[in-house]
Amino acid sequence: xxxxxxxxxxxxxxxxxxxxxxxxxxxxxxxxxxxxxxxxxxxxxxxxxxxxxxxxxxxxxxxxxxxxxxxxxxxxxxxxxxxxxxxxxxxxxxxxxxxxxxxxxxxxxxxxxxxxxxxxxxxxxxxxxxxxxxxxxxxxxxxxxxxxxxxxxxxxxxxxxxxxxxxxxxx
Numbered sequence: 652x653x654x655x656x657x658x659x660x661x662x663x664x665x666x667x668x669x670x671x672x673x674x675x676x677x678x679x680x681x682x683x684x685x686x687x688x689x690x691x692x693x694x695x696x697x698x699x700x701x702x703x704x705x706x707x708x709x710x711x712x713x714x715x716x717x718x719x720x721x722x723x724x725x726x727x728x729x730x731x732x733x734x735x736x737x738x739x740x741x742x743x744x745x746x747x748x749x750x751x752x753x754x755x756x757x758x759x760x761x762x763x764x765x766x767x768x769x770x771x772x773x774x775x776x777x778x779x780x781x782x783x784x785x786x787x788x789x790x791x792x793x794x795x796x797x798x799x800x801x802x803x804x805x806x807x808x809x810x811x812x813x814x815x816x817x818x819x820x821x822x
Contacts, residue, residue: 662708769794
């Protein structure tokens, strides 16, 4: 959770002062007597208070970090829009996590498909060009991810086993 900045509390107090000044002006306007001098002075005084409250709120808010500042909180724009539309931010977070999970599964599937293609291509290259078998094996070993394990991607056989099987079958 983002830390609460003391300036935010000051801005909140200034906004409350502005609201209070507006309320007092509303009361004075509703009770205004154009002939009475005290009403005019009280209304002018309330306008001065409102002006000072607005100036203080502006000055304090200007000191707050903005979205571009490194110190400010980073809230994604879509999340702000989501909350402004009256939706629960926890639902946004859950949907975002589900989207990332789907994207990761898609990327994992593509990675496994390319690893399988790499192994098939390596096997065929080694079978067609036996003089390149050592180079092909080196490239396969260099491009095998740590998470693939000794057997490579699911359903794939190691290149050496495939080569041995191919030689034994007379290829």
